[in-house]
Amino acid sequence: MAGTRTDISAAAEARKLPKADRLLAAADRAGLVARLGHAPVMEAVRATLDALRAEVLAGTSCPPAAEIEASLLGRLSGEARGTLRRVVNATGVVIHTNLGRAPLSEEALEAMRLAGTGYTNLEYDLERGERGDRYGHASAALCRLAGAEAAIVVNNCASAVMLALAALGETRPGGGGPVEGGTPEVIVSRGQLVEIGGGFRIPDVLRRSGAALVEVGTTNRTYLRDYEGAVRERTRMLLSVHRSNFRLSGFTHDASLEELVDLGRRARVWVVEDLGSGALLPTAAFGLGEEPTVPERVRTGADLVAFSGDKLLGGPQAGVLAGRREAVDLCRRHPLLRALRVDKITLAGLSATLAHYERGEAERKVPVWRAIAQPIEALEARAEAWLAALGTAGAGARVKASTSAVGGGTLPGVTLETRVLALPPGDAEALAARLRCADPPVVARIEEDQVVLDPRTVMPEEDGAVIAAIRAAVTG
Numbered sequence: 001m002a003g004t005r006t007d008i009s010a011a012a013e014a015r016k017l018p019k020a021d022r023l024l025a026a027a028d029r030a031g032l033v034a035r036l037g038h039a040p041v042m043e044a045v046r047a048t049l050d051a052l053r054a055e056v057l058a059g060t061s062c063p064p065a066a067e068i069e070a071s072l073l074g075r076l077s078g079e080a081r082g083t084l085r086r087v088v089n090a091t092g093v094v095i096h097t098n099l100g101r102a103p104l105s106e107e108a109l110e111a112m113r114l115a116g117t118g119y120t121n122l123e124y125d126l127e128r129g130e131r132g133d134r135y136g137h138a139s140a141a142l143c144r145l146a147g148a149e150a151a152i153v154v155n156n157c158a159s160a161v162m163l164a165l166a167a168l169g170e171t172r173p174g175g176g177g178p179v180e181g182g183t184p185e186v187i188v189s190r191g192q193l194v195e196i197g198g199g200f201r202i203p204d205v206l207r208r209s210g211a212a213l214v215e216v217g218t219t220n221r222t223y224l225r226d227y228e229g230a231v232r233e234r235t236r237m238l239l240s241v242h243r244s245n246f247r248l249s250g251f252t253h254d255a256s257l258e259e260l261v262d263l264g265r266r267a268r269v270w271v272v273e274d275l276g277s278g279a280l281l282p283t284a285a286f287g288l289g290e291e292p293t294v295p296e297r298v299r300t301g302a303d304l305v306a307f308s309g310d311k312l313l314g315g316p317q318a319g320v321l322a323g324r325r326e327a328v329d330l331c332r333r334h335p336l337l338r339a340l341r342v343d344k345i346t347l348a349g350l351s352a353t354l355a356h357y358e359r360g361e362a363e364r365k366v367p368v369w370r371a372i373a374q375p376i377e378a379l380e381a382r383a384e385a386w387l388a389a390l391g392t393a394g395a396g397a398r399v400k401a402s403t404s405a406v407g408g409g410t411l412p413g414v415t416l417e418t419r420v421l422a423l424p425p426g427d428a429e430a431l432a433a434r435l436r437c438a439d440p441p442v443v444a445r446i447e448e449d450q451v452v453l454d455p456r457t458v459m460p461e462e463d464g465a466v467i468a469a470i471r472a473a474v475t476g
Contacts, residue, residue, distance in 0.1 A: 014053055016062040018069065020045050026069050032076045041076060048072050088442040088462045088469070090435075092404035092418060092454030094371045095311055099443060102310040103367040103459070108352040112316070115348035122344045135332070137347045141354040142322055145280055146294045146305070150328035152321050153309065153350065154340040160306040160319035161274050162205055167334035168270045168327060169211045169236045173303065183212040184236040189222035189254065190215045192241035202241055202274075211236070221253040224263065231267045238264055240273040240302075242292065261301040270303045270327065278307030278320060280357050286372050288406065288414050294322065303327040309346075312406075314366035315353035316346050371456050372406065372416065380419040382455035386467055387421055393471045396424030402447065404456045420452040423474060434476055438469035 023045045027033055033041050048068070056062050089099050104112075125132035135152050142151035154160050169184040186206055193202050193215065206213045214235070216226040227238060238260045257273055264271035275297055283291040291312075297305045304327045309318030319340075321331055331337060342350075356365040363369045383399045390397065400422050403415035423431060428446045435442040435451070442465065444453045458466055 010057050010059060013056045013060075013062045016065075017049055017052055017056070018065040020049060022065070023048070023069060023072055026073060027076055030073055030077075032073065032080060035080045036076065040079075044072065044076055044079075048075075086440055088440055088459075088465055089457040090442055090444045090453035090455075090466060092402070092420065092445065092452075092456050093407035094368055094404065094457055095407045096457070097407065101317070102314045104316060104349055105314075105353060105356060105365045105367060107356070107365065108315060108349040111348040111352035112345045115344045120344050120348075122347070134341065134347070138351045138354065141351065141358060142320060145354060145357055146298045146322040148298045148305075148322035148328075149325040150323070152328050152331055152337075153342050153347065154319045154321070154337070155342055155346075156317055157274070157276060157306055157308040157319040158205065159340040160321045161272075162208065163331050163334060163336050163340055164272050164304050164306060164321055164327075165206060165211050165237070165239075166336050167331040168272065168303070171330065172236065172268050173264070173270055173326065174268065183210070183234070185214045185232070185234045186211045186237040186239050187214045187216055187227055187230050187235060188239045188241065189217045189226070191217060191219050191222055191252075191254065192239075192243065194241060194243060202239075206239075222255055223253060224255040224259045227255060227260065227263055231263070231269065235267065235269050237270040237272055240271070242273065242275050257297060257300045257302060264303070265301075271301075272304045272306065272327075273297055273302050275305050275307040277311040277313075278309065279312040281312075281362060281369065283312075286369075287416060288372070298322055304331075309350050309353075312368065313353065314362070314368035316349040318342055318346055318350050367459075374456055376417055376419065379455050382458075382460075382463070383419045383421045383453075386453070386455070386463065386470070389467045390471060390474075393474055397474075398422050400452075402452060402454065404454055416456070418454055418456050420447075420454045421470075422447070423451040423453070423470065425450055431473055434473035435469050438465070438472060440465055442466055442469040 020042075024033070024042060027041045027045070048071075052062070052068065087099060089096055091099075093099075095101050121132065122137075123132050123134045124130075138153050139151045142148065142153075154163060165186065169186070188202065188206075203213055212234075214230050216222060216230045240257055240260055257271075261271050263269075275292065275294065277291070279291050279293045280295070282293060283289060294305060294307055302323055304321050304323040307313070307320050307322075309315045309320055321328060353366060356362045363373050380399065387394050387397055387399055398421075399419055402418050402420040404418040405415055428449050428451050431451045432444055432446060435444055440462075442453070444451050446452070453466060453470070
């Protein structure tokens with residue numbers, strides 16, 4: 001009998017659940033049906049009611065209808081914003097891979113907007129009235145800036161390396177057919193068989209390109225003679241991989257790219273460098289050490305240099321192959337290129353970014369370099385302004401010295417002096433989580449058990465959002 005009463009009570013509670021029509025109407029009044037569409041909203045309504053009904057029948061009391069309605073509208077409002085959202089990067093990591101790497105300049109964004117709002121001459125020669133060259137929109141500027149004979153753009157640097165391996169493995173410099181009686185071989189130093197973010201491993205890329213890997217030297221020391229001893233009839237390439245996200249120090253030696261280029265000419269094999277980050281500006285002037293630049297590597301005479309269009313170049317995600325015309329032309333003609341090609345939006349953003357370098361304004365206009373170049377006095381002034389704007393909500397917070405990182409798999413171990421706002425001690429993980437729940441979300445870092453926010457990577461127009469998020473997080 002008791003069990004029967006419980007069942008009756010649960011059923012009575014279930015009858016208190018609001019009707020689907022009421023929840024749908026509430027979503028419609030809030031403008032969410034217009035933003036999301038009828039079907040997705042109706043699906044969310046049914047899912048909400050089904051979940052609540054199961055809980056109520058299991059013995060839970062039915063929440064008030066207004067509470068159910070508010071919860072549903074809050075969830076739908078979050079979905080209306082989309083899953084890909086703008087966040088405030090207060091971590092101090094300039095090229096933060098998880099946060100989308102390089103922010104783009106206003107000019108690059110405007111170029112991308114214009115390319116996306118209508119038709120373009122992407123592959124149309126306006127003068128001749130016939131099919132044109134998709135890659136020509138960026139290649140001329142790339143050649144001038146890199147000092148290369150030719151250049152081509154694909155969707156990222158990993159794709160650029162794979163394309164180079166696939167296209168050049170089929171022939172020799174100056175011509176020659178495919179390898180007979182075996183697989184083409186690519187020689188790489190053991191100290192350069194790296195894995196970068198996302199599980200991208202050089203040996204795996206080599207295998208998928210159809211080439212066989214030949215390892216030479218040791219993890220810490222590889223000499224020119226190691227390459228010379230490995231060259232044979234099947235050899236098609238000497239591949240040099242820049243260690244872009246870790247350092248090898250101590251008892252080390254690497255054959256120089258110049259040495260590999262000389263050997264490549266003597267042995268009639270291709271020389272390709274995977275540079276990774278495509279710095280077009282000398283890095284030492286910014287306190288970043290001697291990172292090799294694209295023009296320096298192209299000047300060695302390497303057949304191809306592969307680098308990223310984002311990272312230190314500061315443009316949209318892309319991969320570039322720049323170097324000798326013969327090698328680039330082989331990549332242009334390879335069938336794999338079509339699977340790796342970039343669209344008009346990327347080409348527009350990359351071209352606008354390259355224009356900043358050609359006009360000598362990259363340090364002021366490209367956000368990555370603007371962040372790197374910020375003087376310590378300006379960083380300290382912004383952090384102090386944040387603290388002052390918090391008022392009583394900033395009690396216990398302080399401005400202190402710290403370091404920023406370039407990030408993005410570039411310049412490992414290199415840091416930049418900065419000033420950060422350290423929030424009051426306490427549950428740092430919980431405080432960081434509350435900052436991430438702000439609108440827009442603010443992503444900070446934890447240092448010595450305190451949440452710290454670095455103004456180096458916060459856009460000036462985001463200062464108000466940072467202050468509001470901190471105030472809500474420390475008082476919440």
